[in-house]
Amino acid sequence: MTNVTIKDIAKALNLSTSTVSRALRDSYEISADTKKKVTEYAKSVHYTPNPIALSLKENKSHSICVIVPEIANNFFSEVINGIDFTAFQRGYHVVIFQTYESFEREQANLENGLARRADGIIMSLSGTTENFEYLDKLRADNIPIVFFDRVPPLDDCYKVVSDNLEGAYKATQHLISQGKKRIAHITSPPVLSITKERLAGYKAALRDNNIDIDQNLVRYCGFEPKEAFQTIDDLIKNHNPDSFFICSDRLALNCFEGLKKNKNVLAEDICIVGYTNLKTAHLLEPPLTTVRQPAFEMGQQATELLFSILNAKGRTIPYQTITLKNELIVRY
Amino acid sequence: MTNVTIKDIAKALNLSTSTVSRALRDSYEISADTKKKVTEYAKSVHYTPNPIALSLKENKSHSICVIVPEIANNFFSEVINGIDFTAFQRGYHVVIFQTYESFEREQANLENGLARRADGIIMSLSGTTENFEYLDKLRADNIPIVFFDRVPPLDDCYKVVSDNLEGAYKATQHLISQGKKRIAHITSPPVLSITKERLAGYKAALRDNNIDIDQNLVRYCGFEPKEAFQTIDDLIKNHNPDSFFICSDRLALNCFEGLKKNKNVLAEDICIVGYTNLKTAHLLEPPLTTVRQPAFEMGQQATELLFSILNAKGRTIPYQTITLKNELIVRY
DNA sequence: TTGTATGCGTTATCAA
DNA sequence: TTGATAACGCATACAA
Numbered sequence: 078m079t080n081v082t083i084k085d086i087a088k089a090l091n092l093s094t095s096t097v098s099r100a101l102r103d104s105y106e107i108s109a110d111t112k113k114k115v116t117e118y119a120k121s122v123h124y125t126p127n128p129i130a131l132s133l134k135e136n137k138s139h140s141i142c143v144i145v146p147e148i149a150n151n152f153f154s155e156v157i158n159g160i161d162f163t164a165f166q167r168g169y170h171v172v173i174f175q176t177y178e179s180f181e182r183e184q185a186n187l188e189n190g191l192a193r194r195a196d197g198i199i200m201s202l203s204g205t206t207e208n209f210e211y212l213d214k215l216r217a218d219n220i221p222i223v224f225f226d227r228v229p230p231l232d233d234c235y236k237v238v239s240d241n242l243e244g245a246y247k248a249t250q251h252l253i254s255q256g257k258k259r260i261a262h263i264t265s266p267p268v269l270s271i272t273k274e275r276l277a278g279y280k281a282a283l284r285d286n287n288i289d290i291d292q293n294l295v296r297y298c299g300f301e302p303k304e305a306f307q308t309i310d311d312l313i314k315n316h317n318p319d320s321f322f323i324c325s326d327r328l329a330l331n332c333f334e335g336l337k338k339n340k341n342v343l344a345e346d347i348c349i350v351g352y353t354n355l356k357t358a359h360l361l362e363p364p365l366t367t368v369r370q371p372a373f374e375m376g377q378q379a380t381e382l383l384f385s386i387l388n389a390k391g392r393t394i395p396y397q398t399i400t401l402k403n404e405l406i407v408r409y
Numbered sequence: 410m411t412n413v414t415i416k417d418i419a420k421a422l423n424l425s426t427s428t429v430s431r432a433l434r435d436s437y438e439i440s441a442d443t444k445k446k447v448t449e450y451a452k453s454v455h456y457t458p459n460p461i462a463l464s465l466k467e468n469k470s471h472s473i474c475v476i477v478p479e480i481a482n483n484f485f486s487e488v489i490n491g492i493d494f495t496a497f498q499r500g501y502h503v504v505i506f507q508t509y510e511s512f513e514r515e516q517a518n519l520e521n522g523l524a525r526r527a528d529g530i531i532m533s534l535s536g537t538t539e540n541f542e543y544l545d546k547l548r549a550d551n552i553p554i555v556f557f558d559r560v561p562p563l564d565d566c567y568k569v570v571s572d573n574l575e576g577a578y579k580a581t582q583h584l585i586s587q588g589k590k591r592i593a594h595i596t597s598p599p600v601l602s603i604t605k606e607r608l609a610g611y612k613a614a615l616r617d618n619n620i621d622i623d624q625n626l627v628r629y630c631g632f633e634p635k636e637a638f639q640t641i642d643d644l645i646k647n648h649n650p651d652s653f654f655i656c657s658d659r660l661a662l663n664c665f666e667g668l669k670k671n672k673n674v675l676a677e678d679i680c681i682v683g684y685t686n687l688k689t690a691h692l693l694e695p696p697l698t699t700v701r702q703p704a705f706e707m708g709q710q711a712t713e714l715l716f717s718i719l720n721a722k723g724r725t726i727p728y729q730t731i732t733l734k735n736e737l738i739v740r741y
Numbered sequence: 742t743t744g745t746a747t748g749c750g751t752t753a754t755c756a757a
Numbered sequence: 758t759t760g761a762t763a764a765c766g767c768a769t770a771c772a773a
Contacts, residue, residue, distance in 0.1 A: 080468075080526075080550070082766055093744045098768060108742060125524045129464045130766035133749050136412075138461065140504075149486040149688075158481060161507065170525065172472075172502055175493065192457045193502065194412075218412070333692055356481075357687065360665055362694030414750055425760045430752060440758060462750035465765050745772070750765105757760075 081124045090118055101126075132194065140170040141383065142190030144200040146178050146227075152326045152354040152372050153201070156225060159376020160199055167384060169196075176203040178300055187211060191220065197383045199376075202227040204266045204300065221386040225379045226370070228270045228398075235386065236398040237379040241271050244368040244403035245278025245322070248350045251366065251405060252320045253286050255348050261294045261318035263308055263332055265325050272297070275324050275352060294318060298328055305331030306338070313342055320348035329353040333361060348409060364408040371401045413456045422450055433458075464526070472502040473715065474522030476532040478510050478559075484658045484686040484704050485533070488557060491708020492531055499716060501528075508535040510632055519543060523552065529715045531708075534559040536598045536632065553718040557711045558702070560602045560730075567718065568730040569711040573603050576700040576735035577610025577654070580682045583698065583737060584652045585618050587680050593626045593650035595640055595664055597657050604629070607656050607684060626650060634663045641667030645674050652680035661685040665693060680741060696740035703733045 083101070087094045092111070100107045100115035101124075107115075132138045143160055145153045157173060164171050172195065174186035183203045190198060198215070200222060209229050215222050221235070228236040252260050262279045265272045276295065283290050293316045296308045309332055312318050321336070323329045329351035336343055343363070350366045351358065358365040378399050386394045415433070419426045424443070432439045432447035433456075464470050475492055477485045489505060496503050504527065506518035515535045522530060530547070532554060541561050547554050553567070560568040584592050594611045597604045608627065615622055625648045628640045641664055644650050653668070655661045661683035668675055675695070682698045683690065690697040710731050718726045 080766095083768095084766075094767080095745080095769075096743055098766095099743090102768085106742060111742080125520075127465075127766050128525050129461055129470060130749090131768085132461045133459075133465050133751095133765090134767055134769095136749070147490075148480060149483060149490060151481060154481040154486060158479075158507070161505075170504055170521075172504055173493075175490070188457075189502075193460050330688060330692075337692060355689065356662060357689040357693065360662075360669060360694075361689065361692050412750095415752095416750075426750085427752075427761075428759055430750095431759085434752085438758060443758080459750050462765090463752085465749090465767095466751055466753095468765070743773085745770105747768100747770085749767095752764090754763080755761090757758105 080127065081119075081122045082127065083124075086115065086119055086122070086124060089122075090114060136194070137196050138170075138194040139168060140172055140193070140195055141197045141199060141380070142172050142174065142186075142193070142195035144174045144176060144183060144186050144190070144198065146201065146203055147175050148173060150326050151356050152226075152370060155354055155372030156201075156376040156379075159373040159378075160380045161376070162373075163377045163380035163384075178204040180205045180208070184211065191215075191218065195220070197387055198222040199225065199379050199383060201225050202229065202269065204269060207268050221383055223379045223383045223386075225375050226271060230270060233396050235382055235394075235396060237375050237382060237401070238270070238398060239370045239375065239401045239403050241274035241403075242278040242281070244352065244370075244405070245275035245324075246282045247278075247403075247405045248322050248352065248366075248368050249279045249282035250286075251407060252322060252348050252350060253282065253288070255320070257320035257348055258288055259291070259294060259317055259319045260288075261296065261312050261316070261321045263296045263298050263305070263312075263321060263323045263328060265297070265328060266299065267297050271324070279322060291316070298332075300325075300327045300331070302331045302334065306335040308332070309335030309339070313339055319346075320350075322350045322352075324352040326353045326355055329355060329365070329367075333365065358406075359408055366408045367406050369404045369406055371403070374401060412459065413451075413454045414459065415456075418447065418451055418454070418456060421454075422446060468526070469528050470502075470526040471500060472504055472525070472527055473529045473531060473712070474504050474506065474518075474525070474527035476506045476508060476515060476518050476522070476530065478533065478535055479507050480505060482658050483688055484558075484702060487686055487704030488533075488708040488711075491705040491710075492712045493708070494705075495709045495712035495716075510536040512537040512540070516543065523547075523550070527552070529719055530554040531557065531711050531715060533557050534561065534601065536601060539600050553715055555711045555715045555718075557707050558603060562602060565728050567714055567726075567728060569707050569714060569733070570602070570730060571702045571707065571733045571735045573606035573735075574610040574613070576684065576702075576737070577607035577656075578614045579610075579735075579737045580654050580684065580698075580700050581611045581614035582618075583739060584654060584680050584682060585614065585620065587652070589652035589680055590620055591623070591626060591649055591651045592620075593628065593644050593648070593653045595628045595630050595637070595644075595653065595655045595660060597629070597660060598631065599629050603656070611654060623648070630660055630664075632657075632659050632663070634666065637663030638667040638670070640664070641671070645671055651678075652682075654682045654684075656684040658685045658687055661687060661697070661699075665697065690738075691740055698740045699738050701736045701738055703735070706733060 176183040223235040225237040352368045508515040555567040557569040684700045
């Protein structure tokens, strides 16, 4: 009952392995009779082709490597769902790697994925990645890579992003329309594409409403809870914000916690908007107004783009950036 | 710069492939001289062994297949972190499959993982799985499988669980010590092991406190939000609960939402305890007291158990159940 | 219509 | 100490 091979079938039916192989692949050269005999026998012994042998032959693994900062983060796990959904439809496997925001681990994961002969890569950059030389190696090896959400500051690569500028603009505009004027913006490390784009959206909204930009209210913040707490405390103590626009799932969570610790502040009419896909946003107190990214769809689109590159055969798919719309969900 | 093989190295250095192979594996039969030449050259051309060829040869894939209901669930993503952490240390890859609580998908995933020649499986059962015949097939194919959290009701398998009975007992006891007497218990489908064990803990605590068990207060509930809402509404309308003990991340989330919709009820002195690893439990309003499972550790232990089976070589590792302690985190 | 031989990258066996 | 060859499972070019 251990793994049956084509050879076993050939022996049992007194045929050659090539005949069996062709019969199983429904080749035109094989008689209906033989085909029937082979497929029926194969079924009866639960034959399943060995994908490893196939991979070795075709030098393809039929797997794609997904590299994300962490999966215990609703945005990323939703994206992964989208990737998963699309990839499995096409018989591809998804192997997930986590960088925990470390460039070194990102590189190690990449090496690892390549060593395993991933056919393609889908990736969202770590918060510490500034070097993109590995892209040359990938090109040399003909391994396509599609970035999503956190993408490199380069034109010559494939990207799927959401319209961060517009999302941040809408979020800020929402706060302004609530009468807020001192809007703190707590955001991810400045190297990230999303950070820059969202900051630009924030600034544009302030400018369009003739509100001066106070640099003290703009804070880059790492993903450790303590950092977020300190940032929040300093803002409240020294800079008198009347509202907060916080980016990323993890930061939103940490900052929310930091705000909770300042009960007196929350008791005032503080407004908070998060750029996040947190599942519990509507259950928090105060309920969190959010800019929600179409995470599942992002995963789908990234995967489809990857497949279009994989199936290009000679034709070259132009480098492109797919931009999806965000949704502002007002809860306060 | 495309993938360098042993053959390429052999040709370049005028050696045979076997010599190169042995030199790279640091075999005792090879002269120090040759070894040095080979390893240095290999490094210079960025040789990485092709794991697919190795897999074909060894009939091992060096990957393990993880099957869970869903990854966008903090409990499962934490467990996966633990698995990931342990597996990668040993050079193993983790391929994740989601069942979305469907038995059919669970079976399909299993087939898929086996077809890909996973060396082992780590699995948490879907909410609709009652048939365990596939275990025989796995045994016949010598594929070890370790279950965690939601495990089969069988003795002859490997399991890693948390002490659900004790966890539920402590949770219920906590509510009783708050003066609660009509404690509603909303829990997962009755087929699941965790459901039975937690129910037993709930009942034991009531019994030990001389509180009669009201069957109307015990509700099995699926994972759709609507179901949870209906359950909550019916309980409140018709059965006068003074507190809730809700099991599973997803159910806790859905029921919390259902409770929020009943503002009048929440305004009373209602106590809620969740059996969940939700990251935002402490940020909810009211803050959610929880029984927290050692999810990461569960993943670690399951993986280590799996490896001990994989490395057993002849020796048989006895079927066993590893039970971890839960933590009651009181927030109210 | 079917069979034979070869190769994918690697290691193990046997020979030299 | 090194080399030639077969084998892992499969697909295919070439023969028959």
